[in-house]
Amino acid sequence: MISIAELITARQNEQFELHQRYINPKLGRALQIIGFDKRWARGEGAYLWDEHGERYLDLLAGYSVYNLGRGHPTVKRVIQEMLDLERPNLVKMDCPLLAGLLGEALVQRMPPGLEAVFFANSGAEAVETAVKFARAATRRRRVLYLDHAFHGLTLGALSLNGGKDFRDGFEPLMPGFEMLPMDDLAALERELRKGGVACFIAEPIQGKGVYFPSGDYFPEAQRLCRKYGALFICDEVQVGMGRSGRFLACEHWNLEPDIVTLAKSLGGGYIPVSATICRRDIHEKTFSSLKRCQVHSTTFGQNELAMAAGLATLHVLDEEKLVERAAQTGQKLLDGLNALKARHEMIAEVRGKGLIIGVEFKPFGSLALKAAWATAEAAEKGMFAQLVVMALLRDYHILTQVGGPGVNIIKLLPPLIIGDEEVAQILSAFDAVLSEAANLRGRVWGMSAELVKHALAR
Numbered sequence: 001m002i003s004i005a006e007l008i009t010a011r012q013n014e015q016f017e018l019h020q021r022y023i024n025p026k027l028g029r030a031l032q033i034i035g036f037d038k039r040w041a042r043g044e045g046a047y048l049w050d051e052h053g054e055r056y057l058d059l060l061a062g063y064s065v066y067n068l069g070r071g072h073p074t075v076k077r078v079i080q081e082m083l084d085l086e087r088p089n090l091v092k093m094d095c096p097l098l099a100g101l102l103g104e105a106l107v108q109r110m111p112p113g114l115e116a117v118f119f120a121n122s123g124a125e126a127v128e129t130a131v132k133f134a135r136a137a138t139r140r141r142r143v144l145y146l147d148h149a150f151h152g153l154t155l156g157a158l159s160l161n162g163g164k165d166f167r168d169g170f171e172p173l174m175p176g177f178e179m180l181p182m183d184d185l186a187a188l189e190r191e192l193r194k195g196g197v198a199c200f201i202a203e204p205i206q207g208k209g210v211y212f213p214s215g216d217y218f219p220e221a222q223r224l225c226r227k228y229g230a231l232f233i234c235d236e237v238q239v240g241m242g243r244s245g246r247f248l249a250c251e252h253w254n255l256e257p258d259i260v261t262l263a264k265s266l267g268g269g270y271i272p273v274s275a276t277i278c279r280r281d282i283h284e285k286t287f288s289s290l291k292r293c294q295v296h297s298t299t300f301g302q303n304e305l306a307m308a309a310g311l312a313t314l315h316v317l318d319e320e321k322l323v324e325r326a327a328q329t330g331q332k333l334l335d336g337l338n339a340l341k342a343r344h345e346m347i348a349e350v351r352g353k354g355l356i357i358g359v360e361f362k363p364f365g366s367l368a369l370k371a372a373w374a375t376a377e378a379a380e381k382g383m384f385a386q387l388v389v390m391a392l393l394r395d396y397h398i399l400t401q402v403g404g405p406g407v408n409i410i411k412l413l414p415p416l417i418i419g420d421e422e423v424a425q426i427l428s429a430f431d432a433v434l435s436e437a438a439n440l441r442g443r444v445w446g447m448s449a450e451l452v453k454h455a456l457a458r
Contacts, residue, residue, distance in 0.1 A: 059398060
């Protein structure tokens with residue numbers, strides 16, 4: 001009889017060797033260089049524990065998978081209950097009850113007019129579903145997206161990616177996908193006026209860099225899409241499910257998109273699941289006849305465990321008022337980080353909504369520190385932010401990440417369950433690391449020589 005617990009105990013010291021041999025040796029090496037080669041033993045709530053029992057505050061939350069925190073007991077109990085029920089799963093020639101119930105629960109949380117749901121497994125699948133539906137509904141082929149966008153890494157979703165680093169090596173990508181600058185309504189209208197645009201897709205708050213437009217860009221973009229007959233898609237894969245302090249981030253602009261995508265934390269951190277929610281007329285133009293009733297499908301899209309996890313997750317969000325908590329706690333964290341900006345000259349900007357926050361850095365004023373910054377940047381753009389990330393992990397047991405390739409931005413995506421204790425911990429750690437970074441002889445800059453060496457070797 002196989003025992004996973006015994007298998008882990010017997011072979012846990014082989015973790016990085018196995019990845020070196022069978023999975024991704026480059027990733028293992030990168031983690032080693034930046035000091036992230038930990039052997040994680042346990043996760044609970046907002047924290048991780050390594051093999052030595054040391055506790056770390058997790059501000060990545062699995063890239064927003066763990067909005068409820070790790071191992072939420074309600075979701076865990078519901079999944080165990082589903083396993084015990086031994087329900088007939090994935091019959092395929094079937095209309096599963098739980099999929100209908102989760103669809104109903106999601107539609108109740110949507111802006112007006114969104115009434116039809118398609119379930120898949122990942123955010124990239126949800127995005128590709130949305131684009132397929134838009135093309136089917138409009139009989140048009142062109143797709144518009146924003147610079148810095150990240151909508152997934154499958155070939156179709158990659159064709160909507162505004163980051164050169166992700167696209168390199170995989171081109172040519174899908175034809176008819178065109179990038180626009182953010183905050184440029186004239187550019188958007190110019191492309192819409194040319195005709196043939198099926199849809200304009202945007203993250204209300206971009207995951208890479210935590211960028212969002214100013215003023216009334218989104219409401220005006222929605223109006224222009226209506227004017228020219230293009231569909232407006234809000235990709236809420238990372239920023240939905242309460243992360244921004246609203247159930248959907250598009251609510252901050254009172255938007256009424258034609259299609260919304262959700263994923264990541266919808267499965268409560270246990271089961272992958274995504275949802276594409278659209279207007280009924282869009283759905284009917286895709287599944288346009290009995291013969292085409294399965295023209296778009298995915299094998300595991302309505303599996304019972306995922307549907308149950310989704311229902312449990314929505315229950316927890318409501319029961320524990322986590323959307324409201326994200327708004328309140330996020331404001332405290334934003335206010336605290338902005339207060340640090342007044343004390344630390346290298347902070348250029350703090351931006352975000354709810355508990356998706358970006359801290360962007362700029363060069364120092366002193367000549368010596370400015371030279372150190374320039375040397376690091378010449379070797380690898382965004383290196384200062386990486387030094388801060390490394391110091392936060394090493395000295396303060398806080399897990400963060402750089403906000404994207406080539407940017408000096410740290411992105412914070414904590415679980416929505418954090419409170420005043422964690423906010424104080426984050427602010428104290430940032431204050432200490434940035435104070436040390438103002439000293440060229442401190443430990444923060446002491447790590448730069450090794451990083452520069454590896455960057456130049458590449």
